[in-house]
Amino acid sequence: MAQCCxxxxxxxxxxxxxxxxxxxxxxxxxxHVDVMxxxxxxxxxxxxxxxxxxxxxxxxxxxxxxxxADADRxxxxxxxxxxxxxxxxxxxxxxxxxxxxxxRARGAKAGxxxxxxxxxxxxxxxxxxxxLLLIMTVEPGFGGQSxxxxxxxxxxxxxxxxxxxxxxxxxxxxxxxxEETIVRxxxxxxNVFVAGSAVYGAADPAQAVERLRAAGSR
Ligand code: DX5
Ligand code: ZN
Numbered sequence: 001m002a003q004c005c006x007x008x009x010x011x012x013x014x015x016x017x018x019x020x021x022x023x024x025x026x027x028x029x030x031x032h033v034d035v036m037x038x039x040x041x042x043x044x045x046x047x048x049x050x051x052x053x054x055x056x057x058x059x060x061x062x063x064x065x066x067x068x069a070d071a072d073r074x075x076x077x078x079x080x081x082x083x084x085x086x087x088x089x090x091x092x093x094x095x096x097x098x099x100x101x102x103x104r105a106r107g108a109k110a111g112x113x114x115x116x117x118x119x120x121x122x123x124x125x126x127x128x129x130x131x132l133l134l135i136m137t138v139e140p141g142f143g144g145q146s147x148x149x150x151x152x153x154x155x156x157x158x159x160x161x162x163x164x165x166x167x168x169x170x171x172x173x174x175x176x177x178x179e180e181t182i183v184r185x186x187x188x189x190x191n192v193f194v195a196g197s198a199v200y201g202a203a204d205p206a207q208a209v210e211r212l213r214a215a216g217s218r
Contacts, residue, residue: 004186004216005029005170006209007063009196011045011143019057024205030063030084032174032194037068040092041141052081061085065113065174065194067140068092072099079108087111087134091118100129111172115140116148124161130169132192133158137185138175143196147176152188159189182216
């Protein structure tokens with residue numbers, strides 16, 4: 001059985017006690033850090049200085065999800081900060097191939113995200129440049145939204161393309177992941193799952209991670 005990865009999103013954590021909140025999910029595979037700029041999405045969260053502090057105290061590697069305009073300008077700084085995996089949005093990058101190469105050259109895994117309405121097909125030739133492809137399963141911007149089942153065919157097509165290409169690219173989904181929806185996303189081919197409210201909304205976040213991992217492994 002292939003074990004999946006569970007990356008809790010700290011968007012649903014208590015921002016005043018981040019260090020303690022990180023310790024509650026030390027059994028996770030990575031911590032998903034949502035960076036929003038109020039331009040690419042209608043919400044504003046944290047920037048590089050806070051991410052650097054999270055990086056300094058986190059018991060697990062960082063998975064940064066940059067929901068920011070002008071990704072080409074800002075994403076490399078997150079790789080320089082030592083973030084293990086840096087994901088930019090395809091819709092926010094002028095030169096995604098150049099950017100992915102820059103992230104790898106700076107020692108990070110290169111991730112690229114697609115909004116629910118963005119087709120994956122124009123980007124399939126880029127798979128060898130990526131370590132991670134993120135298919136958003138809600139419109140980015142807020143935690144606590146419902147999983148969009150209409151993204152399942154795209155997840156399936158992305159899985160087929162990844163397997164067909166022979167390259168090792170993680171297929172991540174983000175938004176509305178619960179113990180129920182994770183089963184459908186895993187069946188469609190996703191193997192890295194971001195969960196915010198399903199983890200930090202639970203009485204015991206570490207136990208929620210284990211339950212999601214069991215439900216999403218296949
Ligand atoms: C949404 C963020 C997600 C969010 C997920 O734009 O990218 O990472 O925190 O939250 P849930 O799991 O509650 O949908
Ligand atoms: Zn996210």
